[in-house]
Every structure is written in structure tokens, then in C-alpha cells.
Amino acid sequence: MSISQDEYQTILEHQGLGKLTIFISVADFRQLFLKIDRAQLSEKVGEPLQARITIINVLSYTDFLALIVSVALAMPAFRWWSLLIIPNLIAASMFYKAHASRRKQNLIGVSVLLVAAIGVALFWNSLNIWTRLFIPTVAATIFLVRLLYYAVARISFGLVHSSYKFFDMFYLEPKGALIPLIWTEPPFVEKQSAADA
DSSP: OOOOHHHHHHHHHHHHTTSOEEEEOHHHHHHHHHHSOHHHHHHHHTSOOHHHHHHHHHHHHHHHHHHHHHHHHHHHHHGGGHHHHHHHHHHHHHHHHHHHTTSOOOSHHHHHHHHHHHHHHHHOTTSOHHHHHHHHHHHHHHHHHHHHHHHHHHHHHHHHHHOHHHHHHHBSSOTTOSSOSEEEESOOOHHHHHHHO
């Protein structure tokens, strides 16, 4: 569904007045940013997006790398117990990653968790070195997953509010997509907005 630039401005104005809320699918935008040709999207939108998409790509790999390091550290840290800990760690990581996009995107809770984990590693001297490395690495994995979705949300919302072409490309019925990546609640209807004016 294509909308005009005037309709786009009306949607933004209605959001500013509290008449509607703009929603995005953070998980779907993450997938899009990982798969799409950066130069092609930048050309279609009319502004350079390579740096922003590169940030998302780097964060996607660093959270996976942190999980691998956590698994590697679990072996010397917990020895035979690692046979139980590693599968649960991987399952918990997958569960958290699947649900992280559904929450409000902020970094306060995971930042506190990361600082606490670093504090434990630095000051709990009775733990062996491997456990002291494992704890902040697991916290870093959680932090990086949340940071990834935070970055996707910030970048996507920034583009939604600054680029008509980006908004129009993904609003309601984007080409090739089964679900909308951007929508409004209540649904925006131009005839109603004209009556409101």
C-alpha cells in the first residue's frame, strides 16, 4: 500500500498529537537489515544507510561470539557439570533472543546485570578464574542481544520519522512481505484524517 507524502506527514502529526501510535516489527527489521543489499536500500531511501546497517550486522555476530566464548568457558569452569550447563545456556540464549524483540527496547536492566556480573568477577575471589570469566561473558551475551534489538529499534524508528521513502516502502503491505513491518494503531485512514482536520 503506497501512501502520499501528505498522508505520511499527517500520520506523523497524528502521532505527535497522540491520535495514533506507530509500531514496527523489530525482529523483522533485524532480519531485513541482515539480508538486504545496503547500497540498494540506501539508493531507494535516498540517504546513506551503510554505517547503520553495519552496526546491526556487527552486533548480530558479537552476541553469537559471546555465546560461543561462554560455552567454551563453561567447560573449564564447571568441568563435568558443564554437560548440564551448556545445553541449558544455549537453550536459554535462544529463548531470550526469540523474546527480546517483543519487549520495550531499553538497556537499563541489562546494563545493571552486566555491571553486577563484572563486580562478581572482580571481587568474588573464592571462585576459580574460569568461573570469574564465565559470569560476565554470559551477562555480556544477554547485553549484546538487547543492544542489537535496541539498535534495530532506534535505527528503524529514526528512519520511520525522517524518511518518507523508507516509511512508504514498508508501511502496511510491503512488496514480498507477508506481514507489515510498519503499522499504526488505530489504523490510519486518510478519509477519517481529512474529517478530523
